[in-house]
Amino acid sequence: MTKRDYKKEFTIDMLSAVEKPARYTGGEFGSVVKERADVRIALAFPDVYEVGMSYLGFKILYHILNRMEGVAAERTYAPWVDMEKLMRERSVVLTTLETKQALAECDLVGFTLQYELSYTNILNMLDLGGVTVLAKDRAEDEPFVIVGGPCVFNPEPLADFFDLAVIGEGEEALPELVTVYKNWKAAGRVGGRTGFLQAAARVNGIYVPSFYDVTYQEDGTVQAVTPNQKVAQPVIYKRVVRDMATVDYPTDPIVPFMSIVHDRIMLEVFRGCSRGCRFCNAGMVYRPVRERKPEQLRQLARQLVDNTGYDEISLFSLSTADYSCLDPLLDGLLKEDFKDERVSVSLPSLRIDSFCIDVAQKVNSVRKSGLTFAPEAGSQRMRDVINKGVTEENLMDAVSAAFTNGWKKVKLYFMIGLPYETDADVLAIATLAKKVLYKYKEVTGKGGAMITVSVANFVPKPYTAFQWAAQDSLTEIKRKDMLLKEAFSRVRGINYQYHESKVSVLEGVFARGDRRLGAALYKAWQQGERFDGWDECFKFDLWQQVFADCGLDPHFYADRVRGEQELFPWEHVSPGVAKAFLANEYRKAKLAQLTHDCRHGDCTGCNVCQQLGVNVVDYTGQMPAVASSTLSAAAEKVAPAATAAATTAALTAKEVQPQ
């Protein structure tokens, strides 16, 4: 959409014709409208409103940025296909919800990279917002396009489209970046776009893709990533908040009119997780664990309830049952702070063992809706391969406790296609699920348990132990699915759910892709591809054709075993975790050896704390000091297969809270 001819208004007939029009009209309680600002930044979520509004990261950044003098942070979301069609027919531009600025009129447009399948939406939103899609073609007066979020640890497939990336946590980095922008703008845009990018690149954690040249070997792998500007650091390390108590937390978030995915207070109890599951990207890129104190959390909870009118608080983190002060926090909230109010507390992710069933009871005392556990793999060997560290006994104890206490519905999450997986491991999923089903009969003396088995396809991610592994091919995934289908046939009481394998292939390609994929993204978007994560929009055949047209081989990215010495396309952007540590984890996976959680034990040598100068913050005991060991020493210090993980670990329970 070109700048000249666009209109800004969603007319009555447009809003009447689309589903969920409240997605597009804003005006929510708590939204911040600043008509005048020196710097206007659009926080752009590349999915629909109800998904984007549930994202904690933007709640935090919206709050922090809007507290800055002269800075206006506004929101924009991907219009659903019905609205996009009308916008294109009538040349209506995508604007922010607050002051209805076209994206092209903002100073900065910041996208969050939550999952690979939203990448086409980024191109589409830029275009709908009147912003030139390709970064190199952007005019002097156009906004700078920023990316951040979890997938920023391999931003390369999007390198053609963004101007700069914020690597890691944005609470401190983004205000610094905005200040640099403000000064550059106030000084008369010194040096033009490149001038700003150079100034931005001096801010720690800021990555400017155009400041790096990538060369490739004959076999297609990356040969070198070389800075072409003096200011460009060879490796951009992530930004990390040292102490969660020092950064501002939003106590007056926007309260939407329409129902959103997580329609409740999100209270972040800690950041990071060091359980060390070998498939898990979040567990690596959000290190180290940093807790907030229960007293602070209770104060925040009080303010959040008062300011929002929500009656539910979700204690949010990657693994809330691991919070060292969970018990005192729950007691403080439920028995003191909110004992006379209709406020409930829920845990989005709870590792279940006998201790945790008490927690489940506390937060869910009346209604007995489903519990969700994530053993992730069916056999013990496989769970050790992925360092899940959970035993069958843990699971049986957890479900026994749940069934004894009145729960009837259990959902079990598994993955197939993990490295070193055999058919026996796949079939062990069915065996384990059946044991859970029989457990209900044993415990309650009657039938009627409802077990849902949800099986996802494993997708190897950058900065995990499995970043070298090949993803299962489409035929292999389908074959394993058939094995499970067969094993579950004629089993009453188990509902087997399986994820679309073709979508996983695309996810796999972009997760570990390089800059050359930009051509495919551009072409697929031009041919109408968007909302790839939504079944009704995803067109696998189109993607196949696009890859072929661009001379790109999806198998090269998804199901190729990477060499030990291979230079990955993402290594110049780093969460601080040492490659040697990951390589060692991959070796230990093959041997089914466990690595313990460093949160309460010795340093396991991932090198994040040493590299970034941060500490684990855990209020169980003392705060460990920064280890002074060097990278190589730390990597050698890797603990032998620890049993600590096996004894303390349990299962994840997602959504303990009833619907």
Place this chain on the structure above:
Amino acid sequence: MKLRLQITKDRSIRFISHLEYARTLMRAVLRAKLPVAYSEGFNPHMKLSLASALGVGVVSQAEFVEMELKEPVPPAEAAQRLRKALPAGIKVLTADAVDDHAPALMSVAGGATYQVVIPATDADQISQAVGAFNAAASLPFTKKAPKTKAGVKEIDVKFYIPHLEAELFGGKLVLRFDCRITPAGSMKAVDLVNALNKQYGLALPVELADIERLDLYRVDDLGRHEPMLAGAR
């Protein structure tokens, strides 16, 4: 006591649904810390109700909400507290208090005043149609009724809307009218436009109709309009 308020649904939030509007009010009541009563039982709900559902997309100067309070709060104070707790698109115009046994606000509304603004150019055709409408004894119309077996329902538009006022300027037709509300129901303002199109061969673009509810009122035994609330603005 029961607290009654006249509130608005402004242009900026006209496209939020009735359910979303009601939930927004409930959250505002919690933010305002009004001592609202809840129902008994396993799944208690806030004792709060709206006088009449408004179609999605319709702006309103006259929404009426009623809530039961466990302990009395002066209406003016309650209104002031709510104003701070409501999003910009909902304004509190009037507040009033009645005792717990007063008949539900929902049951007393007798009619509503609407304004519909819609693009139109042919002044002659429009004035003829409006004249004919006002002179007609009845105007049968088949409205959509999704909840019924047939999916449609025959109504007489003139029973609900006896009289129309129309003005045309700047390429826009402005219609103003009162629409009766009975215990058995009412009719949608947009269906007036549909009925005019059908009966008089007008081609008013229904999808662009800008509809606003200007008032909601009680009707006394003599047919006179009485305000819903006793409280002053």
